[in-house]
Amino acid sequence: MMEGTRDSLESDGSGAEQPPVPPGRRERAAGRRALASRYALLPLRLFLGVTFSYAGLDKLADQHYLAGRGDLQSFYAQTLAAKAHSPVGALLEPALHAPTFFALLIAFGELAVGLGTLFGLWGRVAALGGAALSLTLFLTISYNVTPYYLGNDLPYLMAWTAMLLAGTPYLSVDGYLARRAERDRNRGLTEDAVRRRTFVDGSIAAVALGGAGLLLGSLTATFVRKKSKPAAGKPAAPTGQGGAAVSVAAAQVPVGGSATVTDPATGDAVYILQPSAGQYCGLSSICTHAGCTVNPPSGGRLDCPCHGSRFDAATGAVLAGPAVKPLPKYTVTKNGDRLDLGPLQG
Numbered sequence: 001m002m003e004g005t006r007d008s009l010e011s012d013g014s015g016a017e018q019p020p021v022p023p024g025r026r027e028r029a030a031g032r033r034a035l036a037s038r039y040a041l042l043p044l045r046l047f048l049g050v051t052f053s054y055a056g057l058d059k060l061a062d063q064h065y066l067a068g069r070g071d072l073q074s075f076y077a078q079t080l081a082a083k084a085h086s087p088v089g090a091l092l093e094p095a096l097h098a099p100t101f102f103a104l105l106i107a108f109g110e111l112a113v114g115l116g117t118l119f120g121l122w123g124r125v126a127a128l129g130g131a132a133l134s135l136t137l138f139l140t141i142s143y144n145v146t147p148y149y150l151g152n153d154l155p156y157l158m159a160w161t162a163m164l165l166a167g168t169p170y171l172s173v174d175g176y177l178a179r180r181a182e183r184d185r186n187r188g189l190t191e192d193a194v195r196r197r198t199f200v201d202g203s204i205a206a207v208a209l210g211g212a213g214l215l216l217g218s219l220t221a222t223f224v225r226k227k228s229k230p231a232a233g234k235p236a237a238p239t240g241q242g243g244a245a246v247s248v249a250a251a252q253v254p255v256g257g258s259a260t261v262t263d264p265a266t267g268d269a270v271y272i273l274q275p276s277a278g279q280y281c282g283l284s285s286i287c288t289h290a291g292c293t294v295n296p297p298s299g300g301r302l303d304c305p306c307h308g309s310r311f312d313a314a315t316g317a318v319l320a321g322p323a324v325k326p327l328p329k330y331t332v333t334k335n336g337d338r339l340d341l342g343p344l345q346g
Protein backbone atom coordinates (compact mmCIF):
# COMPACT_ATOMS: atom_id res chain seq x y z
CA MET A 1 0.00 0.00 0.00
CA MET A 2 1.24 3.53 -0.80
CA GLU A 3 2.51 5.59 2.22
CA GLY A 4 0.12 8.49 1.50
CA THR A 5 -2.87 6.13 1.34
CA ARG A 6 -1.94 4.57 4.69
CA ASP A 7 -1.74 8.04 6.30
CA SER A 8 -5.21 8.96 5.11
CA LEU A 9 -6.88 5.88 6.66
CA GLU A 10 -7.56 5.37 10.37
CA SER A 11 -8.12 2.26 12.45
CA ASP A 12 -10.83 1.90 15.16
CA GLY A 13 -8.67 -0.62 17.04
CA SER A 14 -10.42 -3.64 15.53
CA GLY A 15 -8.05 -3.68 12.59
CA ALA A 16 -10.71 -2.41 10.17
CA GLU A 17 -9.72 0.72 8.34
CA GLN A 18 -12.02 3.75 8.79
CA PRO A 19 -12.60 6.61 6.35
CA PRO A 20 -10.37 9.62 7.07
CA VAL A 21 -11.66 12.30 9.46
CA PRO A 22 -11.53 15.75 7.88
CA PRO A 23 -9.18 18.06 9.83
CA GLY A 24 -11.96 20.59 10.54
CA ARG A 25 -14.16 17.96 12.16
CA ARG A 26 -11.29 16.68 14.28
CA GLU A 27 -10.53 20.20 15.50
CA ARG A 28 -14.17 20.83 16.34
CA ALA A 29 -14.29 17.59 18.37
CA ALA A 30 -11.09 18.58 20.19
CA GLY A 31 -12.62 22.01 20.82
CA ARG A 32 -15.74 20.46 22.32
CA ARG A 33 -13.65 18.24 24.57
CA ALA A 34 -11.59 21.21 25.71
CA LEU A 35 -14.79 23.16 26.43
CA ALA A 36 -16.20 20.25 28.44
CA SER A 37 -12.98 20.00 30.46
CA ARG A 38 -13.01 23.74 31.07
CA TYR A 39 -16.50 23.68 32.55
CA ALA A 40 -16.26 20.22 34.14
CA LEU A 41 -16.68 21.55 37.68
CA LEU A 42 -19.56 23.89 36.87
CA PRO A 43 -22.35 21.36 37.72
CA LEU A 44 -20.63 20.58 41.02
CA ARG A 45 -20.23 24.27 41.77
CA LEU A 46 -23.93 24.95 41.10
CA PHE A 47 -24.96 21.99 43.22
CA LEU A 48 -22.78 22.99 46.17
CA GLY A 49 -23.79 26.64 45.90
CA VAL A 50 -27.52 25.92 45.79
CA THR A 51 -27.31 23.21 48.47
CA PHE A 52 -25.37 25.28 51.01
CA SER A 53 -27.52 28.38 50.40
CA TYR A 54 -30.63 26.25 50.88
CA ALA A 55 -29.19 24.53 53.98
CA GLY A 56 -28.46 27.90 55.61
CA LEU A 57 -31.92 29.32 54.84
CA ASP A 58 -33.59 26.07 55.88
CA LYS A 59 -31.98 26.27 59.32
CA LEU A 60 -33.06 29.89 59.73
CA ALA A 61 -36.62 28.97 58.72
CA ASP A 62 -36.75 26.01 61.12
CA GLN A 63 -38.83 26.81 64.18
CA HIS A 64 -36.85 24.34 66.29
CA TYR A 65 -33.29 25.25 65.28
CA LEU A 66 -32.86 28.19 67.65
CA ALA A 67 -35.38 27.00 70.24
CA GLY A 68 -32.81 26.22 72.94
CA ARG A 69 -32.31 23.36 75.34
CA GLY A 70 -36.02 22.70 75.95
CA ASP A 71 -36.49 21.50 72.36
CA LEU A 72 -35.00 18.15 71.36
CA GLN A 73 -34.67 19.25 67.75
CA SER A 74 -32.76 22.43 68.57
CA PHE A 75 -29.15 23.12 67.71
CA TYR A 76 -28.35 22.83 71.43
CA ALA A 77 -29.93 19.36 71.79
CA GLN A 78 -28.37 18.07 68.57
CA THR A 79 -24.95 19.35 69.65
CA LEU A 80 -25.34 17.80 73.09
CA ALA A 81 -26.24 14.45 71.50
CA ALA A 82 -23.33 14.68 69.05
CA LYS A 83 -20.90 15.56 71.86
CA ALA A 84 -21.39 12.18 73.53
CA HIS A 85 -20.43 10.26 70.38
CA SER A 86 -17.97 12.55 68.61
CA PRO A 87 -14.18 12.11 68.65
CA VAL A 88 -13.93 15.91 69.09
CA GLY A 89 -16.74 16.10 71.65
CA ALA A 90 -14.68 18.23 74.05
CA LEU A 91 -14.34 20.92 71.36
CA LEU A 92 -18.14 21.30 71.24
CA GLU A 93 -18.24 22.76 74.75
CA PRO A 94 -18.16 26.42 73.56
CA ALA A 95 -21.13 25.71 71.24
CA LEU A 96 -23.12 24.50 74.26
CA HIS A 97 -22.27 27.65 76.19
CA ALA A 98 -23.33 29.99 73.40
CA PRO A 99 -25.71 27.87 71.28
CA THR A 100 -27.54 30.78 69.62
CA PHE A 101 -24.29 32.38 68.46
CA PHE A 102 -22.91 29.14 67.04
CA ALA A 103 -26.24 28.13 65.50
CA LEU A 104 -26.43 31.47 63.67
CA LEU A 105 -22.75 31.25 62.75
CA ILE A 106 -23.32 27.89 61.05
CA ALA A 107 -26.54 28.93 59.29
CA PHE A 108 -25.14 32.24 57.99
CA GLY A 109 -21.80 30.54 57.28
CA GLU A 110 -23.54 28.02 55.02
CA LEU A 111 -25.43 30.83 53.30
CA ALA A 112 -22.23 32.84 52.74
CA VAL A 113 -20.39 29.79 51.40
CA GLY A 114 -23.31 28.93 49.11
CA LEU A 115 -23.69 32.45 47.67
CA GLY A 116 -19.92 32.91 47.27
CA THR A 117 -19.76 29.63 45.34
CA LEU A 118 -22.76 30.40 43.16
CA PHE A 119 -21.45 33.83 42.17
CA GLY A 120 -17.85 32.65 42.00
CA LEU A 121 -16.69 35.42 44.32
CA TRP A 122 -13.51 34.54 46.21
CA GLY A 123 -14.33 30.98 45.21
CA ARG A 124 -11.39 29.41 47.01
CA VAL A 125 -12.23 31.20 50.26
CA ALA A 126 -15.84 29.98 49.95
CA ALA A 127 -14.61 26.43 49.21
CA LEU A 128 -12.35 26.57 52.27
CA GLY A 129 -15.35 27.60 54.38
CA GLY A 130 -17.44 24.79 52.87
CA ALA A 131 -14.69 22.27 53.56
CA ALA A 132 -14.39 23.49 57.17
CA LEU A 133 -18.15 23.16 57.71
CA SER A 134 -18.25 19.70 56.12
CA LEU A 135 -15.27 18.55 58.19
CA THR A 136 -16.99 19.80 61.35
CA LEU A 137 -20.21 17.98 60.45
CA PHE A 138 -18.28 14.84 59.56
CA LEU A 139 -16.49 14.79 62.93
CA THR A 140 -19.64 15.50 64.92
CA ILE A 141 -22.59 13.99 63.03
CA SER A 142 -21.34 11.46 60.48
CA TYR A 143 -18.25 10.11 62.23
CA ASN A 144 -19.95 6.98 63.54
CA VAL A 145 -21.76 6.09 60.33
CA THR A 146 -20.89 2.57 59.23
CA PRO A 147 -19.91 1.93 56.53
CA TYR A 148 -18.38 5.37 56.14
CA TYR A 149 -19.77 5.98 52.64
CA LEU A 150 -23.34 6.16 53.97
CA GLY A 151 -22.50 9.39 55.79
CA ASN A 152 -22.90 12.37 53.47
CA ASP A 153 -20.51 14.90 55.02
CA LEU A 154 -17.35 13.13 53.85
CA PRO A 155 -18.38 13.29 50.14
CA TYR A 156 -19.16 17.00 50.66
CA LEU A 157 -15.70 17.48 52.13
CA MET A 158 -14.17 15.83 49.04
CA ALA A 159 -16.33 17.95 46.72
CA TRP A 160 -15.21 21.14 48.46
CA THR A 161 -11.60 19.99 48.20
CA ALA A 162 -12.00 19.79 44.40
CA MET A 163 -13.48 23.32 44.39
CA LEU A 164 -10.65 24.53 46.62
CA LEU A 165 -8.08 23.24 44.14
CA ALA A 166 -9.86 24.51 41.03
CA GLY A 167 -11.24 27.86 42.27
CA THR A 168 -14.05 29.52 40.30
CA PRO A 169 -12.32 31.02 37.25
CA TYR A 170 -15.24 30.72 34.78
CA LEU A 171 -18.66 32.38 34.65
CA SER A 172 -17.83 34.12 37.90
CA VAL A 173 -16.90 37.41 39.54
CA ASP A 174 -13.41 35.97 40.08
CA GLY A 175 -13.13 35.33 36.33
CA TYR A 176 -14.22 38.89 35.54
CA LEU A 177 -11.68 40.36 37.99
CA ALA A 178 -8.91 38.14 36.59
CA ARG A 179 -9.64 39.22 33.00
CA ARG A 180 -9.74 42.86 34.00
CA ALA A 181 -6.44 42.48 35.88
CA GLU A 182 -4.90 41.08 32.69
CA ARG A 183 -6.12 44.08 30.71
CA ASP A 184 -4.70 46.41 33.39
CA ARG A 185 -1.30 44.73 33.10
CA ASN A 186 -1.40 45.14 29.32
CA ARG A 187 -2.18 48.83 29.85
CA GLY A 188 1.06 49.09 31.80
CA LEU A 189 -0.29 49.25 35.37
CA THR A 190 2.20 48.03 37.98
CA GLU A 191 1.58 44.64 39.57
CA ASP A 192 0.95 46.33 42.94
CA ALA A 193 -1.70 48.59 41.46
CA VAL A 194 -3.38 45.69 39.66
CA ARG A 195 -3.50 43.61 42.85
CA ARG A 196 -4.81 46.50 44.93
CA ARG A 197 -7.57 47.23 42.44
CA THR A 198 -8.58 43.58 42.23
CA PHE A 199 -8.61 43.21 46.01
CA VAL A 200 -10.59 46.41 46.65
CA ASP A 201 -13.22 45.59 44.03
CA GLY A 202 -13.44 41.98 45.23
CA SER A 203 -13.93 43.27 48.80
CA ILE A 204 -16.68 45.65 47.68
CA ALA A 205 -18.44 42.77 45.88
CA ALA A 206 -18.02 40.54 48.96
CA VAL A 207 -19.51 43.20 51.26
CA ALA A 208 -22.44 43.66 48.85
CA LEU A 209 -23.06 39.91 48.54
CA GLY A 210 -22.60 39.43 52.31
CA GLY A 211 -25.12 42.22 52.96
CA ALA A 212 -27.59 40.60 50.57
CA GLY A 213 -27.10 37.25 52.33
CA LEU A 214 -27.57 38.85 55.74
CA LEU A 215 -30.77 40.52 54.57
CA LEU A 216 -32.07 37.32 52.96
CA GLY A 217 -31.28 35.27 56.07
CA SER A 218 -32.82 37.84 58.42
CA LEU A 219 -35.98 38.06 56.34
CA THR A 220 -36.22 34.26 56.30
CA ALA A 221 -35.75 34.03 60.07
CA THR A 222 -38.29 36.79 60.67
CA PHE A 223 -41.06 35.98 58.22
CA VAL A 224 -40.70 32.30 57.29
CA ARG A 225 -39.88 30.84 60.69
CA LYS A 226 -42.92 29.92 62.71
CA LYS A 227 -42.98 30.32 66.42
CA SER A 228 -41.71 27.26 68.27
CA LYS A 229 -44.45 25.66 70.26
CA PRO A 230 -44.18 22.89 72.82
CA ALA A 231 -44.18 19.55 71.04
CA ALA A 232 -45.64 16.28 72.20
CA GLY A 233 -42.13 15.22 73.11
CA LYS A 234 -41.28 18.17 75.35
CA PRO A 235 -39.15 17.26 78.32
CA ALA A 236 -41.10 16.19 81.38
CA ALA A 237 -39.50 16.45 84.76
CA PRO A 238 -38.59 12.89 85.67
CA THR A 239 -38.79 11.80 89.22
CA GLY A 240 -35.97 9.57 90.28
CA GLN A 241 -34.25 11.57 92.97
CA GLY A 242 -32.41 9.36 95.43
CA GLY A 243 -32.43 6.34 93.11
CA ALA A 244 -36.22 6.15 92.70
CA ALA A 245 -37.59 5.13 89.30
CA VAL A 246 -37.57 7.66 86.50
CA SER A 247 -41.22 8.22 85.72
CA VAL A 248 -43.80 10.53 84.22
CA ALA A 249 -47.50 10.94 84.77
CA ALA A 250 -49.41 8.61 82.43
CA ALA A 251 -51.64 11.54 81.50
CA GLN A 252 -48.61 13.14 79.80
CA VAL A 253 -48.40 10.31 77.26
CA PRO A 254 -51.46 10.26 75.00
CA VAL A 255 -52.02 7.50 72.44
CA GLY A 256 -49.59 8.21 69.59
CA GLY A 257 -47.72 10.79 71.66
CA SER A 258 -44.77 10.80 74.01
CA ALA A 259 -43.08 12.40 76.96
CA THR A 260 -39.36 12.70 77.38
CA VAL A 261 -37.21 11.61 80.29
CA THR A 262 -33.48 11.20 80.75
CA ASP A 263 -31.77 7.85 81.13
CA PRO A 264 -29.73 8.45 84.30
CA ALA A 265 -27.12 5.89 83.16
CA THR A 266 -26.28 7.53 79.82
CA GLY A 267 -27.73 11.03 80.08
CA ASP A 268 -29.55 10.40 76.77
CA ALA A 269 -33.12 11.59 76.28
CA VAL A 270 -35.65 8.75 76.10
CA TYR A 271 -39.15 8.94 74.67
CA ILE A 272 -41.86 7.21 76.68
CA LEU A 273 -44.56 6.38 74.15
CA GLN A 274 -48.03 4.92 73.95
CA PRO A 275 -48.15 3.56 70.37
CA SER A 276 -51.58 1.99 70.93
CA ALA A 277 -54.07 2.31 73.78
CA GLY A 278 -52.65 0.85 76.98
CA GLN A 279 -49.34 -0.20 75.39
CA TYR A 280 -46.28 1.68 76.63
CA CYS A 281 -42.62 1.52 75.73
CA GLY A 282 -39.48 3.63 75.88
CA LEU A 283 -37.23 4.40 72.91
CA SER A 284 -33.89 6.14 72.94
CA SER A 285 -34.01 9.46 71.09
CA ILE A 286 -30.49 8.96 69.74
CA CYS A 287 -30.48 7.92 66.10
CA THR A 288 -28.44 4.78 65.55
CA HIS A 289 -27.11 6.13 62.26
CA ALA A 290 -24.93 9.00 63.45
CA GLY A 291 -26.27 10.15 66.79
CA CYS A 292 -28.73 12.93 65.90
CA THR A 293 -31.83 13.34 68.06
CA VAL A 294 -34.83 11.79 66.33
CA ASN A 295 -38.09 13.73 66.30
CA PRO A 296 -40.91 12.79 68.69
CA PRO A 297 -43.36 10.22 67.29
CA SER A 298 -45.75 11.28 64.59
CA GLY A 299 -47.94 9.00 62.50
CA GLY A 300 -46.59 5.90 64.25
CA ARG A 301 -42.95 6.59 63.50
CA LEU A 302 -39.97 8.64 64.60
CA ASP A 303 -38.06 10.52 61.90
CA CYS A 304 -34.45 11.56 62.11
CA PRO A 305 -33.96 15.10 60.78
CA CYS A 306 -30.30 14.56 59.85
CA HIS A 307 -30.33 11.98 57.06
CA GLY A 308 -33.94 10.82 56.97
CA SER A 309 -33.91 7.52 58.85
CA ARG A 310 -37.33 6.40 60.12
CA PHE A 311 -38.11 4.17 63.07
CA ASP A 312 -41.25 2.33 64.10
CA ALA A 313 -42.78 4.03 67.16
CA ALA A 314 -43.95 0.72 68.66
CA THR A 315 -40.76 -1.29 68.30
CA GLY A 316 -37.94 1.08 67.36
CA ALA A 317 -37.31 -1.00 64.21
CA VAL A 318 -35.79 0.73 61.18
CA LEU A 319 -38.43 1.60 58.58
CA ALA A 320 -36.06 3.52 56.33
CA GLY A 321 -32.27 3.96 56.35
CA PRO A 322 -29.51 4.92 56.27
CA ALA A 323 -29.73 3.67 59.89
CA VAL A 324 -29.53 -0.10 60.06
CA LYS A 325 -29.94 -0.70 63.80
CA PRO A 326 -33.20 -0.19 65.70
CA LEU A 327 -33.54 2.44 68.40
CA PRO A 328 -32.61 0.98 71.80
CA LYS A 329 -35.82 0.04 73.59
CA TYR A 330 -36.65 0.37 77.29
CA THR A 331 -39.24 -1.43 79.35
CA VAL A 332 -41.96 0.88 80.68
CA THR A 333 -44.25 -0.18 83.51
CA LYS A 334 -47.54 1.45 84.45
CA ASN A 335 -47.65 2.06 88.15
CA GLY A 336 -50.95 3.62 89.17
CA ASP A 337 -51.14 6.92 87.33
CA ARG A 338 -47.42 6.96 86.58
CA LEU A 339 -45.20 5.33 83.98
CA ASP A 340 -41.84 4.04 85.22
CA LEU A 341 -38.89 3.79 82.89
CA GLY A 342 -37.36 0.32 83.22
CA PRO A 343 -34.06 -1.11 81.99
CA LEU A 344 -32.87 -1.30 78.40
CA GLN A 345 -34.10 -4.42 76.68
CA GLY A 346 -31.43 -6.79 75.39
Ligand code: FES
Pocket residue numbers: 287288289290291292304305306307308309321322323
Ligand atom coordinates in the same frame (compact mmCIF):
# COMPACT_ATOMS: atom_id res chain seq x y z
S1 FES B 1 -28.18 10.57 62.21
FE1 FES B 1 -28.28 10.03 60.11
S2 FES B 1 -30.31 9.37 59.87
FE2 FES B 1 -30.17 9.89 61.92
